[in-house]
Amino acid sequence: MTIEVECQCGKVYKTGEENAGRRFACKQCGAEVVVPEGGEGDIAATLAWIREQRDAGHSRGALRQQLEEHGYDAETAASLVDTALGDARQTAARRARSSRRAAHGGGGGDSEGLGWLIWIGLLLFINLLSWIFDWPFWIY
Numbered sequence: 001m002t003i004e005v006e007c008q009c010g011k012v013y014k015t016g017e018e019n020a021g022r023r024f025a026c027k028q029c030g031a032e033v034v035v036p037e038g039g040e041g042d043i044a045a046t047l048a049w050i051r052e053q054r055d056a057g058h059s060r061g062a063l064r065q066q067l068e069e070h071g072y073d074a075e076t077a078a079s080l081v082d083t084a085l086g087d088a089r090q091t092a093a094r095r096a097r098s099s100r101r102a103a104h105g106g107g108g109g110d111s112e113g114l115g116w117l118i119w120i121g122l123l124l125f126i127n128l129l130s131w132i133f134d135w136p137f138w139i140y
């Protein structure tokens, strides 16, 4: 997809979407021209870019700042980061859930719990049996 950008002098440039947000000097008048961010398709590209940057170790704050430098306003930048990476609170909740799952340790914790249940059940059952058979009624 190509982006059309018109300089203040009227000269029109066509450029690839990979140049969205970049600035260059107009060949005709020398003024600074900013390549605008494109439409829907570019949002998907931007979201992919945000995830890439996050995986590269950039913080959400740094990403928002970079987006603002690319011509987004602060609110749009924040919502783009939230859309790409999920809401901060949701992400934290997801992380907490997965760490709880990890604490259970691949099923080992669960089978140990089940073992205890069987053990206690067996103990109660034996106690019940001995209680029944020790009952004077059964002896006499």
Ligand SMILES: [Zn+2]
Pocket: 007, 008, 009, 010, 011, 026, 027, 028, 029, 030, 031
């Ligand atoms: Zn110009």
